[in-house]
Amino acid sequence: xxxLMAILSIVALTQISVLWFKRKFEILLxxxxxxxxxxxxxxxxxxxxxxxxxxIFLILIFGLGAxxxxxxxxxxxxxxxxxxxxxxxVFLIFVIIIFFGTRGRMLYWWDEFSHWGLVVKNMxxxxxxxxxxxxxxxxxxxPPAASLFQYFFTKFxxxxxxxxxxxxxxxxxxxxxxxxxxxxxxxNWKNGIAIxxxxxVTPILFYADFYIxxxxxxxxxxIFAFVLYTYFSHNLHTKLDNIVIGMGLxxxxxxxxSGFGLALVALFIIYFDLLKARNFKWIFLVPAICTILAKxxxxxxxxxxxxxxxxxxxxxxxxxxxGIFNGNLLPYQTDVIGSxxxxxxxxxxxxxxxxxxxxxxxxxxxxxxLLGRVNxxxxxxxxxxGIGLSIGYVVYSIxxxxxxxxxxxxxxxxxxxxxxxxxxxYIFGATMILLMLLIKTILEGNFGRKYxxxxxxxxxxxxxxxxxxxxxxxxxxxxxQITQKYRKSIEKSATFSEIMDPETDxxxxxSQHNLGKEYWAIRYNCTPIWVPMRHAETSFxxxxxxxxxxxxxxxxxxKLREDYTxxxxxxxxxxxxxxxxxxxxxxxxxxxxxxxxxxxxxxxxELIKVSD
Numbered sequence: 001x002x003x004l005m006a007i008l009s010i011v012a013l014t015q016i017s018v019l020w021f022k023r024k025f026e027i028l029l030x031x032x033x034x035x036x037x038x039x040x041x042x043x044x045x046x047x048x049x050x051x052x053x054x055x056i057f058l059i060l061i062f063g064l065g066a067x068x069x070x071x072x073x074x075x076x077x078x079x080x081x082x083x084x085x086x087x088x089x090v091f092l093i094f095v096i097i098i099f100f101g102t103r104g105r106m107l108y109w110w111d112e113f114s115h116w117g118l119v120v121k122n123m124x125x126x127x128x129x130x131x132x133x134x135x136x137x138x139x140x141x142x143p144p145a146a147s148l149f150q151y152f153f154t155k156f157x158x159x160x161x162x163x164x165x166x167x168x169x170x171x172x173x174x175x176x177x178x179x180x181x182x183x184x185x186x187x188n189w190k191n192g193i194a195i196x197x198x199x200x201v202t203p204i205l206f207y208a209d210f211y212i213x214x215x216x217x218x219x220x221x222x223i224f225a226f227v228l229y230t231y232f233s234h235n236l237h238t239k240l241d242n243i244v245i246g247m248g249l250x251x252x253x254x255x256x257x258s259g260f261g262l263a264l265v266a267l268f269i270i271y272f273d274l275l276k277a278r279n280f281k282w283i284f285l286v287p288a289i290c291t292i293l294a295k296x297x298x299x300x301x302x303x304x305x306x307x308x309x310x311x312x313x314x315x316x317x318x319x320x321x322x323g324i325f326n327g328n329l330l331p332y333q334t335d336v337i338g339s340x341x342x343x344x345x346x347x348x349x350x351x352x353x354x355x356x357x358x359x360x361x362x363x364x365x366x367x368x369x370l371l372g373r374v375n376x377x378x379x380x381x382x383x384x385x386g387i388g389l390s391i392g393y394v395v396y397s398i399x400x401x402x403x404x405x406x407x408x409x410x411x412x413x414x415x416x417x418x419x420x421x422x423x424x425x426y427i428f429g430a431t432m433i434l435l436m437l438l439i440k441t442i443l444e445g446n447f448g449r450k451y452x453x454x455x456x457x458x459x460x461x462x463x464x465x466x467x468x469x470x471x472x473x474x475x476x477x478x479x480x481q482i483t484q485k486y487r488k489s490i491e492k493s494a495t496f497s498e499i500m501d502p503e504t505d506x507x508x509x510x511s512q513h514n515l516g517k518e519y520w521a522i523r524y525n526c527t528p529i530w531v532p533m534r535h536a537e538t539s540f541x542x543x544x545x546x547x548x549x550x551x552x553x554x555x556x557x558x559k560l561r562e563d564y565t566x567x568x569x570x571x572x573x574x575x576x577x578x579x580x581x582x583x584x585x586x587x588x589x590x591x592x593x594x595x596x597x598x599x600x601x602x603x604x605x606e607l608i609k610v611s612d
Contacts, residue, residue: 013032025088110516114520222432225428227248232433233440273384496566497529505530508568510540
């Protein structure tokens with residue numbers, strides 16, 4: 001029911017927009033979602049997200065009332081061709097697929113626990129951004145756009161339902177490709193089926209977990225594609241087009257720190273095309289203003305709440321960058337450059353498409369030439385788009401290398417942490433822009449081939465493994481059961497908030513020799529109760545070689561007395577039992593998956609088991 005309520009709200013807001021702006025449903029779907037995020041963001045700046053949630057429904061009620069009044073006065077007309085379109089029905093089909101494809105799914109991946117799911121849980125509980133001090137988030141400066149839309153979906157429930165996070169993400173991703181259906185009408189509705197398959201399957205080429213993860217890397221590429229497609233798919237750019245592009249860039253900037261860089265690339269391409277055409281108007285400044293507003297407003301908020309910066313670039317200096325060219329680098333940095341170049345110029349055998357990263361520019365240039373040949377009236381525009389995307393790709397790649405060299409830890413840099421995800425953000429976005437423009441050109445009849453869309457559909461289906469598609473369709477429940485089984489193994493920690501007070505209680509987690517995922521998962525489960533910020537502090541050892549910390553009984557006792565009210569033993573070993581048994585009321589009770597209360601009434605603390 002909560003999913004249905006969220007969908008009805010989005011559809012209602014979009015259809016009201018269709019009435020007033022006289023555009024098709026599929027064109028105004030993503031801007032309607034952007035508006036929801038924008039409203040929540042504004043209220044979030046004042047630490048009252050729940051009021052923003054209610055304000056959205058006030059807008060819906062007002063919009064519905066104004067529409068009925070305007071219809072009665074014949075100020076506006078109902079246009080079925082804009083409201084009940086093939087694209088509208090395609091969206092409803094996606095809504096159904098997403099419902100069954102995510103039913104019962106729970107957070108599973110590492111970063112979902114460490115930030116992307118954790119920040120939504122904090123928003124849900126506190127009705128504020130995850131950047132505030134009371135939040136249990138560690139990466140407080142990360143921008144909140146995607147999390148705000150997930151908050152909107154989860155808020156329809158009395159309790160936090162995690163599958164709603166996945167549904168929100170999937171709905172937003174689908175909305176970004178919906179404009180390509182605006183060229184489909186009821187006469188050529190069969191093309192709509194082929195296009196639906198293309199836009200459903202293509203993202204899987206770049207992200208096998210596209211529909212089953214709440215990471216925002218794919219979303220960044222999708223918004224980037226939406227913005228540039230909106231610009232290049234129109235001959236005349238109205239005020240509404242500029243506002244939509246501006247909203248897209250606003251949300252892109254607030255999705256992740258790297259979103260600002262992608263926004264700058266998009267602005268570079270747009271303004272270069274406008275200046276080349278000598279068709280610049282003041283209204284075209286709206287996208288740039290929106291980008292700056294998003295960037296500045298979030299930075300001001302971070303300053304106010306003292307949350308730091310989303311990405312610490314203070315170590316990037318002119319002298320450091322010059323060191324790349326004169327060889328004045330640390331040994332590991334030299335290795336990073338070599339590994340980076342090797343990754344960019346070698347075939348990716350572990351990817352769905354075995355292209356080397358650099359070869360995607362050849363693909364884009366080829367698509368650009370094809371678009372220019374079949375639509376000679378817009379040849380120059382398409383060339384600017386393709387060349388701009390290629391230049392942006394080079395800049396994006398160099399920027400990523402600089403971040404690895406100067407902002408990542410040595411371990412992360414030498415392993416090029418998350419390299420494929422980061423690179424595929426741009427590759428996915430640039431490819432989707434040109435693919436959507438190609439579909440548009442086909443539907444406009446410029447190819448003159450009746451079955452061109454179907455052929456394109458078959459090519460993409462050939463490239464994507466059927467097993468990957470089946471993971472989100474036929475075998476989705478099997479994959480979901482894996483997430484549920486993992487979460488069941490740590491489910492006890494999810495009940496702690498029922499017996500503890502987040503204002504006064506803190507848990508010291510012990511999980512010997514954990515690699516980090518269990519730490520983040522338990523930390524997520526315990527929210528809003530505070531847990532140590534560093535996972536190394538949760539594992540004790542005689543040496544630090546395994547990433548644990550060395551701490552004496554007296555040191556731990558002092559730490560517990562000063563800061564903690566509970567101790568949770570997730571996993572303990574013989575070393576822990578023999579070394580710290582003196583602090584426990586009963587040595588025999590020192591077992592895995594056991595909660596203890598810190599009794600500070602005596603001269604020495606005593607850890608007393610909490611009954612199950």
